[in-house]
Amino acid sequence: MSTCAIDTHAHVFSAGRPMAAGRRYSPDYDAPLSAFLDVLDRHGIARGVLVQPSFYGTDNSYMLECLAAEPVRLRGVAVLAPETTDKDLEALDRAGVVGVRFNLIGTGPALLKDAAQRQLLRRVQALGWHVEVQAEGADWPCALRALEDYDGPIVADHFGRPDPEKGTACAGFQAILSEGSDGRLYVKLSAPYRCGGADVQRYADALMQRLGPNRLLWGSDWPWTQFEAGRDYGALAATAASGTPPFSQLLAPAAARLFRFAEIG
Numbered sequence: 299m300s301t302c303a304i305d306t307h308a309h310v311f312s313a314g315r316p317m318a319a320g321r322r323y324s325p326d327y328d329a330p331l332s333a334f335l336d337v338l339d340r341h342g343i344a345r346g347v348l349v350q351p352s353f354y355g356t357d358n359s360y361m362l363e364c365l366a367a368e369p370v371r372l373r374g375v376a377v378l379a380p381e382t383t384d385k386d387l388e389a390l391d392r393a394g395v396v397g398v399r400f401n402l403i404g405t406g407p408a409l410l411k412d413a414a415q416r417q418l419l420r421r422v423q424a425l426g427w428h429v430e431v432q433a434e435g436a437d438w439p440c441a442l443r444a445l446e447d448y449d450g451p452i453v454a455d456h457f458g459r460p461d462p463e464k465g466t467a468c469a470g471f472q473a474i475l476s477e478g479s480d481g482r483l484y485v486k487l488s489a490p491y492r493c494g495g496a497d498v499q500r501y502a503d504a505l506m507q508r509l510g511p512n513r514l515l516w517g518s519d520w521p522w523t524q525f526e527a528g529r530d531y532g533a534l535a536a537t538a539a540s541g542t543p544p545f546s547q548l549l550a551p552a553a554a555r556l557f558r559f560a561e562i563g
Contacts, residue, residue, distance in 0.1 A: 303535070303546040304553040305346045307455070307488045307517025310334055310364050311354065318355025322404065325353065329521040331364040335371075337520060341531055343546060347517070347557055349430070350377040352401045358390070365394040373557045375399050375430050380414035384421060391425050396558050397453065398422050402433040402441065410444035423450050428484070428556060435460035438470030442483075451556060453484045453515070457501045462494030466504050475508045484556060485509065487545055488517035490534075491525045512552050516545040 312328050338346055348361050356379045365374050375397040376390055398418070402409060409415060410431075419429065428451035433441050435458055445452055460468035477483040485505055490498040505514055522529045535546040553559070 302550040302554075303343045303345075303544070304516070304550045304557070304559065305338065305343050305518050305520070305535075305546065306515040306553050306557065307349055307486055308334055308346055308520040309351045309523065310348055311351050311360060315354070315360055316357065317353045318357070321353040321355070323353055323524060325523060331367060334520060335368070337518075337531055341535055343535070345371050345373075345554075345559055347373045347375060347553075349375045350399060351523070352377070356382075358395075362390075362393050362395075369394055370560070373559065377401070378418060378422075380412070380418045382418065387421060387425060391427075395427070396556075397428040397430050399430040399432070402431060402437055407433065407437045407440040407444050410441060416447075419445075419448055423448060426450065428453050430455060432456065433459065433470070435464075435468040435470035439473045442473055442477075451482050451484060453486060453556070455486050456489040456492050456519070457487065457498055457505070458485060459493055460496065460501060462496035465496060466500055471501065471504075475504060477513075478508065479510045479513060481509075481513070483509075484513050484515055484552065486515045486517045487549070488515075489519040489522075489525075491522070491529075492519075511549050514545075514549050515553050515556070516549045 310329050310331050311325060313325050317324055348364055350358055350361055356377050358376045361374050365372050372394060374395040376395045377399050400409060429445065429448055430453040431441055432455040438458055454474055458471050458474045460471035474483060474485060487502055518531055518534050536544045
């Protein structure tokens, strides 16, 4: 096993647990922690980050059980209600949660302007967490403006999900690139199949050229909900550029810092 490789985006869940009202998707299978750890072991990945699935809403209990089982190897990104208390935030921090996620698919960036959410962001900022955002490419300019006052790292899921018809010219993708190598924005090279069938190598090349490896993260998106067919974990962990390390290793130093893992070799 590599001592440095990190999978920064995976989900664990049980179909039998209560799910959030109004969810867009309900899994009909289980993706337990044991299966995720087995995948990591078989592909030489040392550590992983569990991202709260949207269909669980703000009930982070299953993720927290998994973090408790593997406190050294795993970190978590939670979905939170605005009324989450400071005491609960501190408990999440101690449990290994290092970020809060906003899924703007179907809602748009207006959610980030809500007064209650902005108050939550101020309290999360005090913990040193990052803010993780999944948004359509067209929404990224507004999302970044809404987060201008957040004095901490911001993570864009899934290449920023550029409009496949516009590709790298998508205004949101250009806004992400404009953050530059000295910016606060990180981008996950994850879930290329959620980018509308576009040639995501162009996105990866542009991000690597503009942001460099210190602002990029690799994630598998395991177990690929709604896109399970034909997925190969090993292929997702590799880079198309011959003679260079797999993304999972090349981008690990940035992930180790952002997700508060111990020093890795």
